[in-house]
Amino acid sequence: MSGLRQVIGRGVVVQRSDVDTDQIIPAAWLKRVERTGFGAGLFEAWRADPEFPLNQPGADRARVLLSGSNFGCGSSREHAVWALQDYGFQAVVAPSFADIFRGNAISSGLVPAQVTEEAAARLDAALAAAPDAEVVVDVAERTVSVGSGVIEPFELADYARWRLLEGLDDIGLTLRHEDEIAVFEQRRAAHLPSVSGSASG
Amino acid sequence: MTARLFDKVWDRHVVASPDGEPPLLYIDLHLVHEVTSPQAFEGLALAGRRVRRPDLTVATMDHDVPTTGLDPVTGDGVIADPLAAEQIARLRANCAQHGITLHGLGSSQQGIVHVIGPQLGLTQPGMTVVCGDSHTSTHGAFGALAFGIGTTEVEHVLATQTLRQAKPKAMAVTVEGELPAGSTAKDLVLGIIRALGVGGGAGSVIEYRGAAIRALTMEGRMTVCNMSIEGGARAGMIAPDDTTFAYLEGRPHAPKGAAFERALADWRSLATDDGAEFDKEIRVDASALRPAVTWGTTPAQSVSIDDVVPEPDSAATPAARQAAQRALTYMDLKPGTAIRDIAVDTIFIGSCTNGRLEDLRAAAAVIRGRKVHPGVRALVVPGSALVRAQAEQEGLDKDFAQAGFEWRSAGCSMCLGMNGDILAPGERSASTSNRNFEGRQGPGGRTHLVSPAVAAATAIAGHFAAPADL
Numbered sequence: 067m068s069g070l071r072q073v074i075g076r077g078v079v080v081q082r083s084d085v086d087t088d089q090i091i092p093a094a095w096l097k098r099v100e101r102t103g104f105g106a107g108l109f110e111a112w113r114a115d116p117e118f119p120l121n122q123p124g125a126d127r128a129r130v131l132l133s134g135s136n137f138g139c140g141s142s143r144e145h146a147v148w149a150l151q152d153y154g155f156q157a158v159v160a161p162s163f164a165d166i167f168r169g170n171a172i173s174s175g176l177v178p179a180q181v182t183e184e185a186a187a188r189l190d191a192a193l194a195a196a197p198d199a200e201v202v203v204d205v206a207e208r209t210v211s212v213g214s215g216v217i218e219p220f221e222l223a224d225y226a227r228w229r230l231l232e233g234l235d236d237i238g239l240t241l242r243h244e245d246e247i248a249v250f251e252q253r254r255a256a257h258l259p260s261v262s263g264s265a266s267g
Numbered sequence: 268m269t270a271r272l273f274d275k276v277w278d279r280h281v282v283a284s285p286d287g288e289p290p291l292l293y294i295d296l297h298l299v300h301e302v303t304s305p306q307a308f309e310g311l312a313l314a315g316r317r318v319r320r321p322d323l324t325v326a327t328m329d330h331d332v333p334t335t336g337l338d339p340v341t342g343d344g345v346i347a348d349p350l351a352a353e354q355i356a357r358l359r360a361n362c363a364q365h366g367i368t369l370h371g372l373g374s375s376q377q378g379i380v381h382v383i384g385p386q387l388g389l390t391q392p393g394m395t396v397v398c399g400d401s402h403t404s405t406h407g408a409f410g411a412l413a414f415g416i417g418t419t420e421v422e423h424v425l426a427t428q429t430l431r432q433a434k435p436k437a438m439a440v441t442v443e444g445e446l447p448a449g450s451t452a453k454d455l456v457l458g459i460i461r462a463l464g465v466g467g468g469a470g471s472v473i474e475y476r477g478a479a480i481r482a483l484t485m486e487g488r489m490t491v492c493n494m495s496i497e498g499g500a501r502a503g504m505i506a507p508d509d510t511t512f513a514y515l516e517g518r519p520h521a522p523k524g525a526a527f528e529r530a531l532a533d534w535r536s537l538a539t540d541d542g543a544e545f546d547k548e549i550r551v552d553a554s555a556l557r558p559a560v561t562w563g564t565t566p567a568q569s570v571s572i573d574d575v576v577p578e579p580d581s582a583a584t585p586a587a588r589q590a591a592q593r594a595l596t597y598m599d600l601k602p603g604t605a606i607r608d609i610a611v612d613t614i615f616i617g618s619c620t621n622g623r624l625e626d627l628r629a630a631a632a633v634i635r636g637r638k639v640h641p642g643v644r645a646l647v648v649p650g651s652a653l654v655r656a657q658a659e660q661e662g663l664d665k666d667f668a669q670a671g672f673e674w675r676s677a678g679c680s681m682c683l684g685m686n687g688d689i690l691a692p693g694e695r696s697a698s699t700s701n702r703n704f705e706g707r708q709g710p711g712g713r714t715h716l717v718s719p720a721v722a723a724a725t726a727i728a729g730h731f732a733a734p735a736d737l
């Protein structure tokens with residue numbers, strides 16, 4: 067995963083709250099064993115509607131998705147993040163995110179930019195007035211702007227920001243604590259369950 | 268210092284708290300299934316890493332396994348869907364390569380990941396449990412801290428047996444009073460989610476407390492904790508008590524003899540201390556909770572079976588009004604329609620919410636000696652191979668078959684419609700599962716969430732019904 071300082075591109079607004087991951091990528095797509103190739107399934111059911119924002123001219127060049135509160139609720143499927151990225155999105159701007167989705171996004175390098183309800187409304191309005199305006203999600207500064215008129219701060223935890231900027235591999239970071247993990251394992255209670263490996267079926 | 272159940276479990280799992288980084292949390296049990304793991308194993312292979320603790324990792328196949336067409340005991344037969352067959356083969360190969368215990372098709376312990384963990388006695392109080400599945404919250408019924416993770420995190424746990432986690436907030440959901448006769452744990456949790464909203468628990472771990480929670484069986488507590496994620500909370504927990512200990516004693520992986528006694532002393536110390544405060548609290552009166560039926564496309568959109576489809580204008584905020592309007596259009600429902608007047612095409616009894624033996628017994632008690640309404644398709648999909656075998660010992664399979672239900676093999680099945688058990692576009696189901704999202708049970712399908720008893724009565728009546736209506 068490479069670092070991401072700024073996302074610059076077209077914005078698309080999907081004005082709904084509680085967008086669940088079943089909508090972002092339907093279950094039928096989860097049979098793939100790769101991390102790629104999910105873009106065609108992004109919002110598959112909603113895209114059947116010609117009015118849907120992703121069916122409007124220029125949407126194929128979109129980099130930033132703007133949506134309603136509790137974005138990414140429901141299933142833990144990281145495939146939802148992969149589908150957004152495979153389509154071309156590098157950031158989602160919303161008033162709030164579901165916990166698991168936010169974690170998955172940061173893991174995979176998709177920026178979850180959390181703005182206030184009021185800021186979201188201003189950003190949406192600016193895009194409605196100028197759909198071709200350039201949207202910039204600045205990870206370093208934690209701001210999102212539409213054209214030159216509107217700029218809003220967003221929330222992103224320091225550690226998440228750092229990981230996104232550096233494109234760090236979390237496992238690599240954790241393995242620096244391998245000694246502490248080993249010490250911890252020595253102290254675990256004896257009654258905790260463990261299973262010996264055996265495959266059946 | 269007073270501490271909450273959640274703090275006690277959290278604190279004993281912190282491996283390291285590096286400056287400026289989220290703490291590293293040790294994971295006692297990692298459950299793995301075929302759908303969210305292949306990319307994680309691939310990532311391990313690419314980085315040349317091994318599974319750190321195969322002995323703390325347990326795998327099963329549930330999400331896209333067929334529930335019909337294979338031999339229900341041996342699992343022999345051909346999986347018609349080549350993509351599902353490939354995922355299942357990958358899991359088998361990955362488990363074999365890394366020495367991970369797998370309860371695959373044909374194993375007497377195969378089943379939905381959140382049904383088999385407790386059933387095997389693997390889920391115990393005070394543990395941390397994770398799985399690449401959001402309903403991992405189910406295991407919190409035992410006083411474990413259990414939550415769903417994404418595939419990158421699955422890889423992280425495989426490689427390190429830890430997770431990086433900022434500590435969530437602790438929320439109390441206190442349910443006092445007594446559930447009325449005919450209301451179940453499912454109605455209770457749907458009532459909680461209605462009060463909380465689908466995002467109300469975000470950023471929090473819920474502790475369910477109060478007399479109505481204490482009165483639940485372990486199966487009922489699992490139903491409640493299972494749906495924590497539908498209220499936005501990644502985890503739900505219930506303090507372990509004698510109900511918990513009685514359930515655990517004698518299970519294959521529960522401690523035995525003197526070890527059980529030692530474990531008991533530890534488990535008893537986990538409950539939230541008197542006077543401990545929560546970051547947030549909501550209270551729900553169980554005595555007001557009648558059997559619930561969802562009318563919309565989120566689990567928070569439910570009413571009592573005695574009610575009517577609500578007016579969107581009655582919603583509190585403009586966003587909620589807009590969502591309600593969209594939901595009614597998708598569900599093809601008119602405000603003011605009595606819930607009992609809504610006819611259904613399909614009944615699904617199963618899932619990690621309501622696919623345990625107690626659930627099947629409750630449904631069987633309603634349908635015994637009756638017939639499924641003409642034109643209604645009714646499925647029973649046990650949550651695990653063991654649940655299926657136990658139900659057959661009690662003759663429940665015959666009750667269901669005589670009433671006109673299909674009796675299937677264990678799996679997730681129509682809960683998420685990955686394995687071909689789906690609704691046709693426009694079809695309407697009464698389902699004991701946990702999500703009524705658009706298209707959840709098949710593109711264009713319309714899902715109403717209910718308890719097993721209401722699903723069973725609805726199968727007989729052909730429209731929403733409570734057992735007492737029959």
Ligand code: SF4
Nearest residue numbers: 402618619679682683
């Ligand atoms: S039964 Fe449904 S909710 Fe439970 S694990 Fe399977 S797909 Fe997920």
